[in-house]
Amino acid sequence: MSTTAVPTFLRSRVLLVLAAVLLTLAPTAPALAAPPGAPPAATGAEQTAGAPRSPAPRGAEVVAVTRVADRQVDLSVRSAALGGRTVKVRLLTPDGWNPADRRRHWPTLWLLHGCCGDYTSWTARTDVAEIDDLRDVLVVMPEAGWNGWYSDWWNHGRGGDPAWETFHTVELRHLLERDWGAGRDRVVAGLSMGGQGALLYAARHPGMFKAAAAYSGSVHPLLDDESVDRIMGFFAGRGDDPLRVWGDPVAQRRIWRAHDPFHLAGRLTSLPVYLSCGDGTTGPLDPPGGTSALEADFDRQNHALAAELRRVGAKHLTTHFYGPGTHGWAYWERELHASLPMLLDALRTDG
Numbered sequence: 001m002s003t004t005a006v007p008t009f010l011r012s013r014v015l016l017v018l019a020a021v022l023l024t025l026a027p028t029a030p031a032l033a034a035p036p037g038a039p040p041a042a043t044g045a046e047q048t049a050g051a052p053r054s055p056a057p058r059g060a061e062v063v064a065v066t067r068v069a070d071r072q073v074d075l076s077v078r079s080a081a082l083g084g085r086t087v088k089v090r091l092l093t094p095d096g097w098n099p100a101d102r103r104r105h106w107p108t109l110w111l112l113h114g115c116c117g118d119y120t121s122w123t124a125r126t127d128v129a130e131i132d133d134l135r136d137v138l139v140v141m142p143e144a145g146w147n148g149w150y151s152d153w154w155n156h157g158r159g160g161d162p163a164w165e166t167f168h169t170v171e172l173r174h175l176l177e178r179d180w181g182a183g184r185d186r187v188v189a190g191l192s193m194g195g196q197g198a199l200l201y202a203a204r205h206p207g208m209f210k211a212a213a214a215y216s217g218s219v220h221p222l223l224d225d226e227s228v229d230r231i232m233g234f235f236a237g238r239g240d241d242p243l244r245v246w247g248d249p250v251a252q253r254r255i256w257r258a259h260d261p262f263h264l265a266g267r268l269t270s271l272p273v274y275l276s277c278g279d280g281t282t283g284p285l286d287p288p289g290g291t292s293a294l295e296a297d298f299d300r301q302n303h304a305l306a307a308e309l310r311r312v313g314a315k316h317l318t319t320h321f322y323g324p325g326t327h328g329w330a331y332w333e334r335e336l337h338a339s340l341p342m343l344l345d346a347l348r349t350d351g
Contacts, residue, residue: 060171062179071097072123075180079171081152083161089172090119092129092139097181105183106138107347108176110168110209111336112150112190112197115234119143126333133340137347138182142168147237150197151259154247169205187343189213189274191332192298193234196221196261202271203264211316211346213274213339215332220262220301222249227297262301265308272316272346273309274339277302278325285330292326318342 059080066074071093078086094106111128113121122128122141144150144164152163176182188209190198195217202212221231228249235242246255257263280296282289299321306319320338325331 060175079167081163081166081171087143088119090123090141094138095135099180104181106181107185108138108140108182109343110140110186110188112194113144114192114194115147125329133344142172147234149193149245150200151245153244154255155244169201185210185347187211187346189343191215193218199261200259203267211272211343213343215335216277216295216298216327218298219305220260222256222260223301223304227301230297262305262308266312268309269312269314272342274318274342275302275306276320276335278331279323280326281324283325286326290326295327
């Protein structure tokens with residue numbers, strides 16, 4: 001039968017049925033499947049409010065939500081700053097967290113992973129999910145790339161993808177505060193590459209974080225030729241062009257300095273800052289004979305940064321340079337616990 005032969009009222013009914021079918025097939029963020037003992041997941045209109053499909057400012061949107069464990073939720077975020085790619089962000093949620101309740105906003109701890117890790121590293125390698133003191137804090141563990149360095153890459157002057165700093169400090173921050181219960185009281189901590197990222201974000205975005213902690217952080221990559229060569233080696237990982245990140249350390253010296261916490265020390269003077277590192281020799285949490293040239297390099301960098309922070313008048317600097325110890329998770333878990341009182345006190349401090 002030709003289309004013209006179908007009565008008008010019948011064509012209208014067919015179109016309505018097709019529209020209903022298409023709506024049921026349209027992708028939506030899945031409901032959070034609540035584990036035993038957890039509050040029930042939002043449904044219907046509440047789910048739409050809690051898992052938005054409209055883009056946030058600067059072009060990021062949550063396209064999927066997955067509950068992976070008790071109090072652990074993964075957001076799949078499509079990011080304009082990352083060229084439209086979708087990356088994961090793991091949330092360790094506080095007791096009573098309900099993103100559909102727009103009246104409640106939680107203080108946030110951002111935990112940044114290191115090079116060669118990902119957004120799952122902190123929950124997979126430490127006991128962060130079992131820390132009672134974090135049951136009233138929203139912990140944000142974002143993907144930062146295997147080798148992203150918490151930076152908007154130079155890309156030979158072209159900029160663009162990847163722009164990790166923009167993704168985290170603009171896109172993700174707006175998403176979390178608009179739709180996922182994050183408040184505006186934030187602290188940040190990270191290990192290795194993430195330690196550098198924690199200090200960079202705190203220094204480069206005044207007022208965003210109320211305290212910062214770096215464990216075995218790459219905190220002064222311009223310390224000397226050895227440090228420059230080492231981070232250039234990381235930049236070249238997996239066959240990447242090492243000049244894409246910050247450019248040449250001589251020709252693009254200004255960009256390098258802008259991403260070196262030592263040269264940003266003056267912007268950290270009013271914040272509580274925690275620095276910790278081992279010296280690369282065998283420590284109490286290492287197997288016999290274990291050493292780390294990387295940790296020894298970062299130890300020198302951390303001592304240099306601590307001295308510079310004191311020189312420029314840092315008011316709240318805590319250091320734990322514990323001597324023997326290598327570049328490993330046993331130390332970073334311990335340092336997270338050691339620094340938490342400082343970080344949580346900063347969250348509870350007004351102003």
